[in-house]
Amino acid sequence: MSHYPYPDETGRYGAFGGRYVPETLMSALLQLEQDYLRLSRDEAFQAELKYYLEQYAGRPTPLYYAERLTKHLGGPKIYLKREDLNHTGAHKINNAIGQALLALRTGKRRVIAETGAGQHGVATATVAARFGLECTVFMGEEDMRRQALNVFRMRMLGAEVVAATSGTRTLKDATNEAIRHWVAHVDDTHYIIGSVVGPHPYPMIVRDFQRVIGDEAKAQILAQEGRLPTSVVACVGGGSNAMGIFYPFIEDEEVELVGCEAAGHGLHTPYHAATIARGRPGVLHGAKTMLLQDEYGQVQPAHSISAGLDYPGIGPEHAHLAETGRARYVPVTDEEALEAFFLLSKLEGIIPALESAHAIAYVMREARRYRADDIIVVCLSGRGDKDVEQVAAREGETAHGSHS
């Protein structure tokens, strides 16, 4: 495959991406792009980033051979990229550290963020505490109820948490509120977007800060197996863990890239977040991308059991990879994700985040398509502690009994 050239100078990934934002933000986005491109080539900045990723976040994370899951499925060798072992329990910290350093280098003393499940909000509040930045996190009122513990965690870390009470009161609306706030405070505030979404240069910046997942995984699988994997699998909401692990493999055409979208109650119902499967091109949060919407372009609410995947859009680069066929996007239902949540807990002693359980569920469902000596690398993007209460409430108090 020839060199992968995206984004182009207009911030596009083929037909997707761009900068669909109010004029008030344009100068800030252009400045951010310049600053970022300069810092991405700045050795001192990169060394500082590496230092905090290692000493503060705990990188590199292991690439763990899930031997019992492999045996259970009788199939391909399954490796888990253990992003759940990062500080704050998910891959979100990679990007939060990178962008906090970016904020410091560009003289911003204040950061804001949106959050769905609370993982990105916690990661941002954490780095804000560490670097002495003032921090405000926008979170949908509905998500604040679903993830009350993460709200408390962010406040404990010194962040202000503001409820987004508009629209569906979830991640989409938290992102709207964060953008609105940024429009009003753009002169002294850096917006730490949590996924590979939003106007250019954000999808590029977040991808670059998350590619450490894929860079490590590639070196690790080569060291452990001496060859590239057959497939790389990750869950996709906005798609930052997926983009991070996919990106270093894009030019290795023999490696299949699989993104797992939340199919919620099923694609035959309106209750899903399967943007690639059921969306059409449109504009959300400043980017042209695939979008769940009605015939008049009103954005439709998404649904997923996992708050982190409950988003009607997807990063523009994923929309591009889907259109070109370089990556394949498959739907995984709430039920399948729950089954994977329990299976991985039982077999490997690893409780995955419900988001990451979607990727595990794909492997469970499709294991038979693979040969026994195939290798699948799954991004285990986060740990499931945050979801235990929700799953317990759903399963009733006999949850453990019913799944033994």
Place this chain on the structure above:
Amino acid sequence: MDRIREAFAAGHKLLIPFVVAGDPDYARSLEIARAILDAGADMLEIGFPYSDPLADGPVIQAAAVRSLKQGTRLVDCLRLVQDIRARSSKPLVAFTYVNPLIQYGPERFFAELAAAGGDGVIVPDVPLEEAAEVAAAAEAHGIRFVPLVAPTSGEERIRAIVREARGFVYCVSSLGVTGERQDVSRQARALVDLVRRHTDLPACVGFGVSRPEHVREIAAFADGVIVGSAYVRRIGEAVDAGRDPVAAVRSFTEQLKQAALEAIRPR
């Protein structure tokens, strides 16, 4: 026929109210629009409701929600333009986010907006860099593509933006989303001055303008004053209190018009 140009050529400062199509329902939004124009407004900006209006503050967001709950579709907004046009010869400008416009198809959208009697369009989430396709489709149907400039734009961007502008230039008074503010005129004056350095098109000021004294201050240096949230709030409050929103907007328009007239200054 260029209704926008004629309106500015009349020699007084324009009062340009904004309302949301279908708020609180189709019939009353038509009555409201007619009452505003009859009471002395010089141009009307018609907001097409959208599920995710990220340039708007809570007042206009709530109006969009009210309208969408009534089932307002983009075709209804176009019909509203047509119904207003049937009894008014004043310029009508559509304010729409880009996603509904893309889904409808820019060609079809502007053909139908022109046929309905629309004169201009404002798309708050399409900056210069993304404007080419939409602006060309608008131009092809005689619809003026009115761009926004902000206090953060800087002279270089302003020069590039006004070069592509048609109709007038929409100057965003201050940082932030739409909504009422205490003080709006200081930054706005500097922005209008900058715009005038690079274009002969009229410069109008919006975002935050809510009181007769704001209108008086801004009309002293700008060619037109856009008042949005203050109208939309009055409509919402009247509806909530069981009062007639038409009466509320009529008397408000008369006050603002009086303020604009007091600032008459020939260009």
